Amino acid sequence: MRVLVTGSTGAVGRRACPRLAEAGHEVVGVDRFSSVRPAPGVDIVTADLAVTDLRRLVDDVDTVVHLASSLRPQLARVDPGHAIPAVAQRLLAALEDSPVTHLVVLSTAMVYGAWPDNPVPLTEEAEVRPCPNFRFAVRRTDLEERAMAWGCANDDRVVTMLRPAVTVAEEKPGGLARLLSAAVAIRSEEGDPMGQFLHADDLAEAVVVAVDQRPLGPLNVAPDGWIPAPLMAELGGQVPRLRLPAGLAGAVARLRWSLGLTEAPPGILPYTVYPWVVSNDRIRSLGWEPRHTNEEAYVAGHEPGALDQLDARSRQLLSLGAAAALLTGFLAGLVWLVRRVTGASPDR
Template sequence: MTRVVVTGAHGAVGRRVITRLAQRPEVAVVAIDKDAPAAPYTSVTTKQVDLADADLAALFSGADAVVHLASTVTAGTLNPAEAELEAALLHRVLDALSAVDVPHLVVMSSAMVYGAWKDNPVPITEDAPVRPNPDFDWAVQRHRLERLAQQWALAPGRSVTVLRPAVTVSEDRLGQLATTLRAARSGVAADGDPPVQYLHADDLAEAVVTAVDVRYDGILNVAPDGWIPPDTLADLEGPRPRLRVPSHLARVLSALRWRWGLAPTPPGVVPYTTNPWVVANDRLRALGWTAAHSNEEAWVVSHEPHPLESLPARRRQELALAIAAALLASGVVAAVLIVRSLRRHRRATRA
């Protein structure tokens, strides 16, 4: 009997992983989450605990693998305190794994750790250098957690699978990362139309199970075959207000919208909407994994129709341009007001 412990078991991916593991008679599952209800499977033991103060060594004892999906942050909402808490929880997990000699760990990262750069290959393989855009804290944090897990696995008898998924979505739900990227592409947006990838949460859960099955030691990109070209994405998204501006101006306006709570678009995410960062899945496919959903299918099931789609094409274009112009004007006005405020503050300080 194989014993697998899953943290973050009540999350969108965690629930799917539990469901798949529970269907295997040779696997006993321990599902851990702060808010986890009892799982309706006889092979699953549910533990409603907080990783911050639980006896993790006792929970992990006898496990053949631990799948660590619990997280305290989401893309676009990272602050230093949350980042330190997330790292501290991973340290607690790693210490407990060491204490009871768990041989294998699966951790969730992101394809965003490769960074969005003009010179990125298309697609990016696992052998590419890791260089997240330095002012997108969430991607930098993913890389930090990767390194902690990889350092733990350096000891003899240990292995770790680091999963780097593309933007993950599920039925009628974009998720925070997908929402952030979509908002950054709307309104006043930077020049650039890179290809994109969307991964269904079911396929990510299958990748987790594959990593547990084969005890893969290393990095695995997780994405459907290929990607969505810019023209196809435009057709899928339909009419959206968008006014193109240089990247540096888009970052300034993004920072203003982020500061005032007008949009979930931290300025560091702008390069991810202008430069390519799609990934190859050959290594994972070689292990027997295949995506049940294409990029386009994952996009479609996760999006609700936009209200503008019911309007005539000409009217949609007029509204989109009007909204985009209004957004640009408001951004310029905001920038002017901030500059004036700073000048008044400096004069007052000198006086």
């Protein structure tokens, strides 16, 4: 089978391509960059999906694995995932008259949203309702809808949507992991999140299973179980955190964002409060097995820093100091905003 993989030099793509080749597939990787040496059995094509004529890339392909359009924290201030709809539309248009009958799309478990009434864990039958203020999750939902519309237009087409938990790797944490890590400086009194972390190796194995088995519809991809909230708090103990009432936590998150003090958009805050862990029963039934636990994946993607060398008491003191500084900054910002509004009002 001839398989085309977009985003082939990313953390997941460069792991999935050689695995697909080892499974007996003829693999063509597509990416904007070609700095990664291709693995045996993998051909790399340098192309920008936003401008390249994609029809020539898919005219002799059986399956397309769409891994491109990942989350880039440096673009989060503009619109995280802003390129997803445009690239998807171009790709799907190219697939219309192609021999491709199977499309594998990389989505995210964030499409379920983080809500107080979410079941634990979420299965593929759960309603898709992303938190509306986090555009990355909304964009991924749009991607899924576009892909399913393409699939429904022809009975021979199969669309598989991978919905992974937060994905990490040794070389660096993923963009989503970075944003969530930045967001935990603010804690709402409404609760602490459970954690689910997926190693990029396991996600690459899920890609192979999806290509080989051709399952229709969504597939949650996550290790068995999740990390309970208390253990998550312990694992992230080195991060100074300020716990606030829900309304105030949102206001502080928005203020930090507006002042450029964080790369985490305020819309991601619910994902650090409410549950959105997923079940892996369906993909396990297809023969997939995770090689890494949640804890192992978390450690693999966690970059130790100077704060990790401090003992618990020192971290607590630092956290209290940071909380006081942050609260002082918030109050100062609020006073400045009130004075600005008052000063801007005409004196009549």
